[in-house]
Amino acid sequence: MNYFPDRFIVRFIPGVSRRRALEIIQQVGGLTLLDEIPVLNVYTVGVDPLLLNIKMTILSNFSGVEYTEYDGILATQLTPNDPLLPNQWGLLKINSTRGWNVTRGSTFVKIAILDTGVQTNHPDLVDKIVLNKNFSNSSTYEDLQGHGTHVAGIAAATTKNEIGVAGLAINPRIINVKVLDDTGSGAYSDVAQGVVYATDNGAKVINMSLGGTFFSTTLQDAIQYAKDNGVLVVAAAGNNNSDDLFYPAAYPHCLSVAALNRNDTKASFSNYGSSWVDVAAPGVDILSTLPTYENRTGQTNYGTLSGTSMASPFVAGLAALMLSLDPSVNNVQNAIETTTVPLNGTGSLYERGRINTYTALLKIKG
Template sequence: MNYLPDRFIIGFLPGVTPSTALRIISQVGGLTVIDTIPVLNVYVVKVAPSLLNIKMTIISNFSGVDYVEYEGILNATLTPNDPLFSQQWGLLKINSVRAWNVTRGSTLVNIAILDTGVQTNHPDLVDKIILSQNFSASSTAEDLNGHGTHVAGIAAATTRNDLGVAGLAINPKIMNIKVLDDNGSGTFSDVAQGVIYAAQNGAKVINLSLGGPMASATLQNALQYAKDNGVLNVAAAGNLNSNNLFFPAAYAQCLSVAALDQNDNKASFSNYGASWVDVAAPGVNILSTLPTYANSQGATNYGSLSGTSMAAPFVAGLAALMLSLNSDVNAVQNTIETTTVQLNGTGTLYQRGRINTYAALLNI
């Protein structure tokens, strides 16, 4: 089951007041409001599992209700691998060293990592994190899973500090926005609230190394809100070795990223499909930060993981560097796409090729 059996989401039309929305919910009966997303006029309600579908049908017929949908579950898009790999081949492959001669980015550009949290006192991240917020079912914004800390390090670990690994976005900062619990799962509404929070609190890039097979109007509307507010959304294409749509990557509001191995071949696990996968980036045996304490990934301090989750933050880091030079999100996305390196599979597996940080920065 890809959704929670005891709750669902109600989206009301613009102009429906909270009092009217609550009255409609009350009229249906058997529903308890457990969360709201005011910007989207959305209410998350709890219901007896046996009544889930009938209550969804009843309330969908009320005037003022825009849509009703399941409270779907999204998961971190990670394929675990040997954590002892000790070279950052991905940074070299995408031409980062030359790119840093163009810019190392601005400290005013923030990358929001929407994930399992980020270890806020990790020695290689502590100087980069400007805020932490928790929308997940976990009791803490800290990363007990390890996935989010790894993703954050790829995008923006502290560079040139004689310690650990280098992050692509040298000067941009990290926003730790936890939307996945300690097992790596989160709901549509959790992630949507994280997206809106990021957009309202100064994010220029949102990295979504998460996803699932179910679509969500709530999450898509949140991503549109972020885009309308000058944010570039980057999402992992998923690890099912499938061309079936994977969300949120398949939304037009996201720049979707497939994973490559060291030979520029599609990673064996990576989803694909030129109709919805935009670009590709390194995603196999990627060395990055891991929590300094015990976590679900096994290794501590640093380690290598594989997944489209690892490919997405390369693109997020590049976007942050580019937005330091040009704040036009559409121009940045277009330049990322049009400066890629053509690969076998361009036009079939992915719409474009592998990102090229140097070329992108020269052309923005």
């Protein structure tokens, strides 16, 4: 694909005012104004990738519209060739392909995936995993459940390798820290151990697509330890459709992530509450890596899962790209939060809106 699937360009004939142009765009519906070039009477609009062609056709039939066209991707930078990329609506929604023209990240930045383990020889992950550790009661750090492999792929599957999916953090590496057993459950103390281990072994980002409603001072202290040592901790807000505090996401030093559907509205299951949920990211029907062998998800190789567990690694992957440009956790978290796309519910369901890879990277690059 040599054009952005979630945006296109429309040019109006000379004499059509800006006000009229915006009225027409609004009348079509489902379009978001992204940018404009007044001297050319050109506007760039965002659109659901599934509706790209039909919205272009509808708009082109309006009186006063000179043409609509795809917003092409310049070929001077990375062009992903992962065959499943067109189906990765979440990755495309957060403006990742454009963001990769700013940076692909550094191999020195490591994302710790604290989860059910990660399949270490998965074709789309084998080149990314640099360290494995098991704190669960399972006998192996391999992923027999499926959840951790899926989360890892969202954050950092190998990109531009002509197979499978693309991961957001192209160059950063993965530390596989298994803290949940093969049924997907685990102890707070095991998770706390995992946080400390990841911090001590060079992680710059920790992703925790896990949680519970029990408050643990030990886990909070472990996250404080990570923050004090320059690690950005990202956590899923939980899937109870509730504003009750959910940990570790609700701890002050966690970047808490809610889940969105394709329409940029809160996923039906996602927890919410602007007092403790920081940002939002795609989390419904997210395509990613799954173990190549039988696992509890019932899918193998690649498949879709839904949850705030899927939203969190998008933020972790973005953070890894940003930390490649600026090592300051505070600067990166601030840039993530202040470049989000405002949504209905911003300020009530979540403190900020949906993450935007491109604008966040531009801001941190300076």
